[in-house]
Amino acid sequence: MTASNGRAATIETATRHVFPNGMVALLQRNPSSPIVTVRGEVRVGAVHEPALQSGLAVFTGAALIRGTAARSFQQIVAETEALGASVHAGGGMHSSGFAGRALAEDLPLILEIVADMVQRPSFPAHEVERLRGQFLMGLRESEQETRTQASRAARALLFPPEHPYSRLSSGTAESVQALTRADLVAFHRLYHPGAATIAIVGDIDPPQVIDELERVFGGWEAQSAPPDQVLPPAPPVQGLLRRDIVLSGKVQSDIIYGVHGLSRTSPDFYAANVANMILGRIGLGGRLGDNVREQQGLAYSCGSSLDADLGAGPWAALAGVNPANIERAISAIVHEIGAFCADGPTDDELSDARDYMTGSLALGLETNDGIAGTLLGIERYGLGLDYISRYPAIIRSISAEQIVAVARRYLSTEHYIVVTAGPAVA
Structure with missing residues (x-):
């Protein structure tokens, strides 16, 4: 074993x-x-x-x-x-x-x-x-x-x-x-x-x-019915919505690109999670980190996050940049997202993401706290106690075609929000 x-x-x-x-x-x-x-x-x-x-x-x-x-x-x-x-x-x-x-x-x-x-x-x-x-x-x-x-x-x-x-x-x-x-x-x-x-x-x-x-x-008695977790719908983003926040005295600006994501219980979750890992998580920030930070030198940090819980939270790209590089960094992020939606991952990217995700779950079970947290998540999302043994096969079954499909379904270079926060830029 x-x-x-x-x-x-x-x-x-x-x-x-x-x-x-x-x-x-x-x-x-x-x-x-x-x-x-x-x-x-x-x-x-x-x-x-x-x-x-x-x-x-x-x-x-x-x-x-x-x-x-x-x-x-x-x-x-x-x-x-x-x-x-x-x-x-x-x-x-x-x-x-x-x-x-x-x-x-x-x-x-x-x-x-x-x-x-x-x-x-x-x-x-x-x-x-x-x-x-x-x-x-x-x-x-x-x-x-x-x-x-x-x-x-x-x-x-x-x-x-x-x-x-x-x-x-x-x-x-x-x-x-x-x-x-x-x-x-x-x-x-x-x-x-x-x-x-x-x-x-x-x-x-x-x-x-x-x-x-x-x-x-045992003596804990409910004072009301259990509250539900039903969330109101969020209307889709139309076009580009942007907001720039000025914070005086700062030397760095933060950028967030965002779209509506998906819930943890969505059938698309596993493909989207692998896609997010490749796009902006693995290594020094995935493909976004490699392009925007390493190759173009436009950001101190760059990556992505997928907030998938009982409701569909944001799918976002995040970067910390020199204020002088804000517009170029935004363009580079949107360009990289568009390229990812068009072409999907390489074989090496997909293989690395699969290995990382299956390995990191196992590492999370090295401690009592990690096991307890995993058990809570299994119960919260109704995954079943055999989830850990099923997980590697689930991740390794995700194909490049599934990743392209889910990226095109949720990510966009036409309908998204952008926020910047930092010092005023002349």
Whole structure:
């Protein structure tokens, strides 16, 4: 058995248990590690917050650890640090996550603390204000970051205001400043055991862990129906939409080219993912990095990203450039995308991408945290526990013709958005 096959077999032997309240547990024993990793998520996120309350999901998620009905923030920190353990929580676009790490013998206490945080956060007013101060500091710093401001503007051009993808899940300084403790309490009511998954990996006994989870999560009762993940449609981009953001005092500009992408559950996902790897990921930024950065010297960095989740996020090309090179770099990016759509990948590019993608997935299973994260993704997208063993064949089955087809279907040199952020250019 190869190392890759061994890791796939490990995932396939994971225990999947559904509790009466709908919560799913994915448990994998790894006796080679004395450390146990806990990772979980509740599928409630920024897609469920009102448009005028952007940042609410992320703020609520981060506040879970700040105190519960049974423990203050200081008690949580003291109890975990005394064991050399840790717990964390946060929010995102589609889900709110929680995590823990401890020695196997300390797992019951960590599960008790995590369960307390997720089910019974008290959102103490003074802790909410401390957290708000930290958030506002980070958000105000990000207002001067060219990449962050370009990303905000790109989403606003690609998606209508009522669409959750039209804004960053972190919110803005203005929206976070306006949030109240009552807003956090109300948003937390959306947390639902039927939308929750917990993955635990390490030197554990799965039946015993199931009993522990039943003890600490079994009394979690839903206060409402599980929130759905249905997103409104985004109208197609017509022609070229461009926005230039001036940030004084900067020496670099960031460029984003963007189109609507696809969801993780789309039949086109695997071909698009391989295409994106070739276009702007592998090596020093794929074909975009080779052409725009290496050959023409127009960018400090250049690559691409495919944001495929439960909804269809942006498919983007990104570059950091000398402000004097903005127009030439944009032209080079659009030209390279057009050439990729016309000709597709070379045999070597396709072979390299396949090797990299199958190898990187295997490397991701080297740690308990990587295994736990993979298990969560498998559950989130309904992939099945045999996904890891199927994945290499899926990737190696993607042909150059499929890549050309998917590139032409989504990428465009006629209908796209461009955003630049940086100093004023004369």
